[in-house]
Amino acid sequence: MKCPFCHHDDTQVKDSRPTEDHxxxxxxxxxxxxxxxxxxxxxxxxxxxxVVKKNGAKEPFDRDKLLRSMRTSLRKRNVDQERVERVVNSIVRRLESSGESEIQVKTIGEMVMEALLQLDEIAYIRFASVYKNFREVKDFEEFIDTTVRPDGDD
Structure with missing residues (x-):
């Protein structure tokens, strides 16, 4: 494994252990x-x-990119990072076991939206604002009214 600091090729493993979710x-x-x-x-x-992007371009799936996008949405929210890791692991497992090697970006986005709604509503709205390309305040209002409070509760 290459050192991320000096890029030397020879590093030693000092300790190994399973993560909490094994x-x-x-x-x-x-x-x-x-x-x-x-x-x-x-x-x-x-x-x-x-990953097949909206414009048809393809790129290798990047678990870390998925984790970063979720962490960005969850920034300054009180959500345990281990819980976020478990959610990301779950999404990756679902994608890998889907039987498909090419995954539409929309599929990943929907899985993230579903997971964030369970983790934190504010993070869910933050992610949706980028994912669904909100342009003005009414876009937020309509989204909240139809997905977060579909029965009209205030």
Whole structure:
């Protein structure tokens, strides 16, 4: 494993243990060149996934990009990061076990929306504002009225 600090190719594993959900191995590593310590995670990957964008462009699925987008929506919200990791793991498992190697970006977006609604309504609205490309305040109002409060509760 290459050191993220000095890019030296030789690092040593100092400690390995399973994550709390037992879906990955957490490894503490030490760079023999610069002495830096860092953590890596080893996960099972069932299949290579490709994301098909709205414009037809394709790119490899990036779990970290999914995690970053959820964390951005959840910024300054009181949601446990381990819970977010479990949700991301669940989404990845669902995608990998879908039988499809090419996944539409819309499918991923809908899974994230569904998960965020369960985690935190504010994060759900934040994500939706970008995902659904809200342009003005009435877009937020309509979205909240139809999805967060569909029965009209205030």
């Amino acid at each position: 879906n990955a191995i957490r490894r503490r590593r030490l760079c023999g060149n610069c002495g830096a310590r860092f953590t890596t995670f080893e996960r099972v990957q069932l299949r290579e996934l490709t």
